[in-house]
Amino acid sequence: MDRRTVGIVMNGVTGRMGYRQHLVRSILAIREQGGLTLADGTVVWPEPVLVGRNAAKLEQLAELHGLTRYTTDLAAALADDSNEIYFDAQVTTARVAALRQAIAAGKHVYTEKPTAESLADAVALADEARAAGIKHGVVADKLYLPGLLKLRRLVESGFFGRILSVRVEFGYWVFEGDWQAAQRPSWNYRSEDGGGIILDMFPHWRYVLDHVIAPVRSVYAQMATHIPQRWDEQGDAYPATADDAAYAVLELEGGIVASVNSSWTTRVDRTELVTFHVDGTEGSAVAGLRNCRVQHRATTPKPVWNPDLPVSHDFRDQWSELPENDTYDNGFKRQWEEFLAYVVADAPYGHDLYAGARGVQLAELGLQSAREGRKLLVGDL
Known part of the structure; x- marks a missing residue:
């Protein structure tokens, strides 16, 4: 050997x-x-x-x-x-x-x-x-996460029928660093040091959407610096100059609409730190880092809007968990x-450097869109 x-x-x-x-x-x-x-x-x-x-x-x-x-x-x-x-x-x-x-x-x-x-x-x-x-x-x-591997298998099998929309919810509360140490490096919150959630996360969303759902064709983004002051690793206060939250609407090939929220200033009320909710004509799925739940057209309940009565059931109980049929390594x-x-x-x-450039392209267009307040096309490199 x-x-x-x-x-x-x-x-x-x-x-x-x-x-x-x-x-x-x-x-x-x-x-x-x-x-x-x-x-x-x-x-x-x-x-x-x-x-x-x-x-x-x-x-x-x-x-x-x-x-x-x-x-x-x-x-x-x-x-x-x-x-x-x-x-x-x-x-x-x-x-x-x-x-x-x-x-x-x-x-x-x-x-x-x-x-x-x-x-x-x-x-x-x-x-x-x-x-x-x-x-x-x-x-x-992210493409190697168990949840997204399961989701990709659903897409490739035709489970969704015609995919209509995707909702990505990502984020958690990153402590400011004053009374509790931050769980991310301070440079992430200084634009002069290459920080910012758009530059950090939009490259991820690009390859995930391109490879799992459909290629990204346009972007409209809104960004914010919700926490204007943070404290660094030495306990010194510094102005946070980078965006710590971004809210985007992306159009994918085939008319699929993806709404993508990324935030380091949100408290988690989800099953995982990131979820991908995909709706299609034949079924829907919600994937996280490890798990993926589905609801097929034939098993979709019939919700009725009635704010005068309390909800008597848990909507999440109406979904089915995909089985762990594979062994997933890091x-x-x-x-x-x-x-x-x-x-x-x-x-x-x-996944070569040209794929990496496509991620930077989406981040750059996202920043431009947020500054100019308009939708921008994502062209081929």
Whole structure:
């Protein structure tokens, strides 16, 4: 059995997402299972090189997980021929320069989204990667969620008949940071540091809707900064300059209407932190992170509006839960395995930097729509 070691420069692993989802639950999890076994029997062994600005934090993480390779010198890590892949989970404002540096060094690149703050930069990155002949990918983790895998199966089976509409509800209350520590980094709420919920979440909604329901064709958005002052990790107050909530109406191919609410200033009264409610002529479904409930046309009850009488039943009891027919692994890990197979064995892979650019396109148009108060078409790149 052949074993192929692949060095991965992981930049930004001291951050929340880079550490928990990409290092611990993906790369280290692949190592714990003995590597990734490809179709031909080759075992891919990922060898992470931790990169960041704080040497002490990197040393601490390396020691905690039994790793030996870490550095604050990105150029040196990229100059090492044993490192084939560059991964980026930094703050958005630092991403473009680092990705360009990795592409110029001839490394395959895999990155968190958004790939850039502007569509022009996102497309330029994709063009540079294509010209360099390297393989490139962008994180599309929501597509690997059990709830959305179930929902996609319903769409592909024709369960809905003609799809009419989609309602996406996402969000939770992010503490301001004064009397209780915030559960998200403070840069998320400063536009000058690449923060804002539109730039963060609209790239997600783009690939989810494109791949699960139908391509996005137009956007009308309203954004708000509901909490104007927050407190950072040191307990210092700062002005929140980025949008912390966005309310959008998207038109999808085929006349499907999607209403998408994204907020870090809402208290949760849903079964999960995000829900996708799809209505069709033959049936409806509500999918979350893990679960998916359905109501078929033949089993749809006949509600009657009568505000003079109390509701005597629970509407949610009239839906049926889809069974757990599959085993679902961590979505970030699954996509890492697909990207590693793409790099080593040229396996099929569908989420490249051009897909990332389409996400940035929707975010950029959403911001423009909110500023100008008008509906904007989403054209093909």
